[in-house]
Amino acid sequence: MDQSKIDALRAKPVPAFSHLIDGRHCAASDGATMEIISPIDGQVLTTVARGTAKDMETAIASARAAFEDRRWAGQPPAARKKVMMAWADLIEANALELAVLGVRDNGTEIGMALRAEPGSAAATIRYYAEALDKVYGEIAPTQGDILGLVHKEPVGVVGAIIPWNFPLMIGAWKLGPALAMGNSVVLKPAETASLSLMRMAELALEAGLPPGVLNAVTGEGAVVGEAMGLSMDVDVLVFTGSGATGRRLLEYSARSNMKRVYLELGGKSPNIVFADAPDLSEAAKVSAAGIFRNAGQVCVAASRLLVEASIHDDFVAEVVKAAEAMRVGDPLLVDTHIGAVNSETQLRQNLGFVDTARAEGGDVVTGGDRILTETGGYYMAPTVVTGVRPDATLAQKEVFGPVLGVTPFTSDDEAVRIANSTVYGLAGGIWTSNLSRTHRMLRDVRAGVLHVNTYGGPDNTVPLGGMGQSGNGQDKSLHAIEKYINLKTAWIKL
Numbered sequence: 001m002d003q004s005k006i007d008a009l010r011a012k013p014v015p016a017f018s019h020l021i022d023g024r025h026c027a028a029s030d031g032a033t034m035e036i037i038s039p040i041d042g043q044v045l046t047t048v049a050r051g052t053a054k055d056m057e058t059a060i061a062s063a064r065a066a067f068e069d070r071r072w073a074g075q076p077p078a079a080r081k082k083v084m085m086a087w088a089d090l091i092e093a094n095a096l097e098l099a100v101l102g103v104r105d106n107g108t109e110i111g112m113a114l115r116a117e118p119g120s121a122a123a124t125i126r127y128y129a130e131a132l133d134k135v136y137g138e139i140a141p142t143q144g145d146i147l148g149l150v151h152k153e154p155v156g157v158v159g160a161i162i163p164w165n166f167p168l169m170i171g172a173w174k175l176g177p178a179l180a181m182g183n184s185v186v187l188k189p190a191e192t193a194s195l196s197l198m199r200m201a202e203l204a205l206e207a208g209l210p211p212g213v214l215n216a217v218t219g220e221g222a223v224v225g226e227a228m229g230l231s232m233d234v235d236v237l238v239f240t241g242s243g244a245t246g247r248r249l250l251e252y253s254a255r256s257n258m259k260r261v262y263l264e265l266g267g268k269s270p271n272i273v274f275a276d277a278p279d280l281s282e283a284a285k286v287s288a289a290g291i292f293r294n295a296g297q298v299c300v301a302a303s304r305l306l307v308e309a310s311i312h313d314d315f316v317a318e319v320v321k322a323a324e325a326m327r328v329g330d331p332l333l334v335d336t337h338i339g340a341v342n343s344e345t346q347l348r349q350n351l352g353f354v355d356t357a358r359a360e361g362g363d364v365v366t367g368g369d370r371i372l373t374e375t376g377g378y379y380m381a382p383t384v385v386t387g388v389r390p391d392a393t394l395a396q397k398e399v400f401g402p403v404l405g406v407t408p409f410t411s412d413d414e415a416v417r418i419a420n421s422t423v424y425g426l427a428g429g430i431w432t433s434n435l436s437r438t439h440r441m442l443r444d445v446r447a448g449v450l451h452v453n454t455y456g457g458p459d460n461t462v463p464l465g466g467m468g469q470s471g472n473g474q475d476k477s478l479h480a481i482e483k484y485i486n487l488k489t490a491w492i493k494l
């Protein structure tokens with residue numbers, strides 16, 4: 001990473017963004033805009049269109065028209081693949097510009113942003129571009145003079161509601177398979193991380209995606225997101241975000257056309273460290289990174305540390321040392337480990353969780369405060385709280401911030417019981433050198449993704465999805481494709 005190139009991009013003013021509908025930029029129907037505040041310094045960065053329900057309906061109608069005339073689904077697979085590959089190339093060619101724009105908007109440290117945002121988005125788009133002509137129907141083993149065909153069809157119009165922590169990566173998880181299967185998509189970026197995703201959508205059009213196949217509408221979730229959820233013309237809704245919004249989306253579906261809703265929600269992921277872990281100091285470093293990178297704003301963040309009691313004090317001391325060695329600050333400096341918290345609201349919420357943890361008997365052994373206030377930005381010290389009871393708020397509720405709760409355990413059964421004692425089931429970690437214990441844990445811990453002697457980092461080849469109130473359906477891998485197709489049986493008498 002070249003600091004001078006990053007600085008040059010940071011110095012550029014950011015233009016105002018408007019919706020992208022039918023291949024054109026357009027303002028909100030009532031002309032309203034909303035200010036985008038940079039979490040780096042709390043200053044206004046630019047504005048985006050403050051969408052209305054009418055704007056969302058226009059975008060959905062455009063996507064529907066694009067689907068019905070088959071301007072995308074009707075193209076030969078090789079032609080669609082070429083467009084998607086060109087799109088991935090453009091994302092890669094503009095990677096630094098996209099990453100810096102995204103960081104100015106959402107505060108993620110640039111090292112992680114470059115890898116996890118344009119880097120991962122380009123790889124994801126390519127993965128599904130390569131897969132698109134390898135997904136086709138079946139001939140069933142019917143008997144007699146009957147031919148049973150199973151067609152795989154695109155679902156139609158997909159609505160995608162994206163969060164602010166990794167807009168390009170998560171956006172690509174939805175856009176890649178949805179577009180590869182021939183659907184039209186309407187995108188709703190998050191209020192506090194719209195810019196790089198809007199730019200990535202523009203690049204899709206530059207790559208040759210026909211107008212209307214991908215429309216993007218900015219604005220408030222409660223307005224444009226709700227209009228998308230309640231639409232009679234959206235066939236599938238895909239979402240990553242909070243449980244509260246996920247619940248609303250299910251309600252919108254029930255109140256409208258019973259559209260399929262796929263949710264990737266929060267987590268309270270247990271990271272379970274046994275005394276026989278192969279390398280405890282490596283485990284401590286990775287555990288700290290697993291909760292503190294991107295200021296804890298990661299859905300699979302290892303936010304609950306369960307430590308075998310016999311090593312508790314030494315291990316916590318190592319985690320605290322690792323946490324205190326992480327540099328928090330300006331996310332556009334290449335040597336920053338932890339960037340800004342996304343918004344003032346989020347920062348206040350994080351600090352509130354620390355207060356509650358203290359009130360419930362937890363001991364804040366490092367961090368706990370807002371720091372670097374002189375910058376005007378939203379920064380928080382990595383925070384470790386020990387003595388967190390399994391039923392305490394910090395052990396039960398997702399913070400989505402750099403706050404780690406530590407709970408000791410004394411047996412495998414107790415570790416599993418504590419690990420499974422939340423409503424969530426997204427991710428987890430297991431640190432041990434005992435093979436049988438590893439497999440028992442993999443069997444017994446309820447989570448969609450478990451890491452053994454490491455944490456984080458799986459690529460497109462494996463699915464990501466939650467159990468319990470962490471959601472349903474899968475992002476990534478070929479399994480994600482199921483969400484974006486309908487099966488249609490043809491029963492033919494010969």
Ligand code: ADP
Pocket residue numbers: 161162163164188189190191219220221222223224225226229240241242243244245246248
């Ligand atoms: P967070 O609380 O972490 O911001 P949200 O679930 O509120 O998470 O946000 C994730 C996405 O959901 C954002 O794009 C946001 O605009 C959208 N959203 C928020 N409220 C609603 C709603 N009522 N209907 C539809 N989308 C919404």
